[in-house]
Amino acid sequence: MSDQPARINPDLTRRRFLQGTALAGTAAFLAACGTPAKSAAPSAAPSVEASAPATASAEASAAATAATSGDLRWANWIGYIDTADDGSFPTIKKFEDESGIKVTYSEKIDGNETFFTSDLQAPLDAGLPTEWDLVVVTDWMVARLARLGWLEKIDTSLTPNFVANLAPNYKGRSFDPDTNLAAPWQSGMTGLGFDQKKTGALDSLDVLFTDKYKGKLTYLDEMRDTVGLSAIRLGSDPAALTQEQFDAALAEVDKAVKAGIVRAVTGNSYVEDMAGGSAVLAIAWSGDVLGLLVPDQKPDQDFQWALPKEGGMLWTDNMVIPKGSPNTAQAARWIDFYYDPTNAATIEAYVNYVCPVAGAKDVMLTLDPEIANNPLIFPPDDWVARLHQFRATTAEEETAWSEAFTKAMGL
């Protein structure tokens, strides 16, 4: 199976063509933001709004201001936006000054399921608004919320920047065909994290399933990451995974856990295990090694993150508006603000994840060329070709697969 080449996700193929600066200079973007762009290649974006005249933005903000009176209540993950030394959030401040909208920003989210259970499920199930106007959740949670009808549509007439600058591979995703439910916030890659001093350079997924590092390696407790990598190793494409392929991929995971090869199944805490020398190898998220273990990335440092030669997973955290929010216009206004590449680049320079805003790389080249050329933040084309997204699941699959996965994890 493994000698069979991985099928390439059509979205990703498209992304490869349009990667980088190609999209940066749509007319609307240039007019609205006045940010210089290197390339003026016309947009491949299909939406009508993409060619909206420059005034659209001004009109949109006027409409937004007219319709808004409440604060924007926004729940995000911790450390997921630029933060000044005194604890303030400069970019949010800038937004408040520009828009006149006050933001109640909370770093409350510590897990998709936890947040779903504690903040979203109960009120939405009862047909009530939640406490939030904007929340940041991962793809599959967006899919679930969309399936349940628990999301407000983003009024794209208020978000010309979003329409123009969303990197094309994020458009028309299976759970959001009209690209008006979820605005990508950050993406991240899942691959191999390792301690180079102990393991040497690694580039193959096989090392995760053999007992070479028995008791010294960790898996992630996110089903889509761990099973996704296992599927890629077996030559399946996570973007089009069949039940049989899922079973085969999970069986490999199960075997490794039962054999004691896997020391622990963790969330982000594998970073601690690696820092303390307890783990030398992990299924790891790109931003962690960069942000948590070694902020000043050097080529010869001990802790490395590698995209396996077989391929890796790509996931995205998205801004969505929970059903019943009274402040959808304010939320749209923020989304539009973020999709201004200058603002996106400012945030990116701090959070170190993969940026979904086309044009941000150009801005970053002027701000900090080192970050702009870091493949973990702006992945090069040959990486993009190897990245897979886990496909949207049906309700039945979601329940059955997550149940099967938790079983394999020892629960």
Added chain:
Amino acid sequence: MASATAVAGRRRGSGSERLGRFLDRWLLPLYVVGVTTYLILPVAVMILFSFNDPTGRSNLNWREFSLGAWLNPLGRPGLSDAVRNSIVVALLSTVIATAFGTMIALALARYNFRGRAATNVLIFLPMSTPEIVLGASLLTTFVASVQLPIPEGLVFPLSIRTILIAHIMFNISYVVVTVKARLANFPRHLEEAAMDLGANEWTTFWKVTFPLILPGVIAAALLAFSLSIDDFVITAFTSGQTQTFPLYIYGSQLRGIPVQVNVIGTIIFVSAVALVVLSTLWQRRVAARDYAGSVA
């Protein structure tokens, strides 16, 4: 004194007694030092790492000494709000739960009434329920409350009020158990004497009963405070937008715990130490005054 005499009296003992004395003099203190070290070690590490200057965003490996975090202890977004909320909830829930719990303890210890056994079981149940069940069931209840004629904002939307409700709930049982222990060998004749001397129930309670159970009440309040300020699981379900310190720690664990968390942890620890020392000193003074009074 008595034990010193006893030891002296057994000085010429058999071999086994000599071993006993050896154990008593050396092994037991050594053991106590060992176990207390074990208990304190993680706290010491936490304090030590509050002076660290870590690489990156996580504070896991010792690098070098720094006062940076101490000079700016609240210099993280949301941290001061989280700490303030934790303290407010802990104080209020301690006061209310201690009042309610002490009343229940008094009723259980002093009266024989129908439903006493059932009350005992009811007090015990929250302590034997996994926290996650408490949190999840409270959340369901709070949300379902919108169908009831309750003013909006009281229990829904979730807020610091709902955290407080939950904390009072789980604290009551611990207060009852703690205060009841103090009431177990309570000198009832003192109360009876006061009543015989013409004091009514109210005066008797405040002049006789309350001072006697006060150490137990203080212990219960300390326990309630520490349980509340440390609660994570139940709070996560009942907090809505509100952040508390444990929620902040757990959340930041995902992206690297800032050194400031250790600083705040240390400050809370030191304040609690100060509180305990003060309450001990105060109790001593009261005891000394009472003694002086009774002598005079």
Added chain:
Amino acid sequence: MRRAIRLRAIAPYALLLPGLLWLALFYVYPAIQMFLTSLWTGNISDGYVQTWNWAIYPEAIGEYWPWLARSIVYGGLATVLAFALGFPLAYAIAFRGGAYKNVLLFLVIAPFFTSFLLRTISWKIILADNGLLLGPIKAAGILPDEFRLLATPAAVIAGITYNFLPFMTLPLYVALERMDKRLIEAAEDLYAGPWRPQGTIVGVIIGGVLGFVVGTVMDYGALTLAIPGAVVGGLVGTFLISQAFIRVTLPLALPGIFAGSLLTFIPAVGDFVNAELLGNPQSLMIGNVIEARYLQVTDYPTASALSFVLMLAILVGLFIYARLLGTEDLTGASI
């Protein structure tokens, strides 16, 4: 006079009212809702329906009894260990504390004043494979590089023991402190003094064998548990096999033992944080299952059913234990 009698009849209920009302509204009522949840069928996407699906109980127990059993074993071992560690400590503080009594008591409760999340994270720093403790030992070549303390069942049990040791020690201390010391001295004079070497020997043997068996059963190196087992057993034995101790101290300390072991065992069985942070996939407990069912699989009925099974198991165990120790009052002496 009649008024006084009526007051005495009402007084207990008046005292109970606010607290019990609170518990009724915010514990009993939610618990009933939770119980009804366990009888739902459905899934998160299509919604749940109340179907009175009683079959979920045998199903849940049939599927998850190994986790339930493991939790009881871990909780039980942690309780025994906490007793073994806590009793000598409480004894020392109560009888030999002298001027240091308050300082020592304070050291026992001090961990409570630090967030347990921070404490557990501290343990991870201390016990990491190349951390503060093992790093130097391994560098000196005393232990092989593969040796680890974290991510083992023993780490989980040790973590639980650590977390609840103060809960065990304090009630023991209170019970011992209340004791009339003259009674014990009299007993010591009457019998053979406080210590006996036989006790030490028997304790070492029993502790060592117990550690060996547990270590073997749990697949965690027989010797690694046998050695601490022997040490702890020796210490316990030193105390236990003393006539004065068995006939006087122990019976008088029973209420403390009861309260301490309950305060340790109950939260220990339902704990999931230690297993999550210090364990491995083979050492997860029923609390982890409930958490995963609730938060990851969003299978609320099974999560609720397992919660009720756990509560029921704890309650039944409690009543048996209370009968065995002859404590009629569940919330008896404590802390």
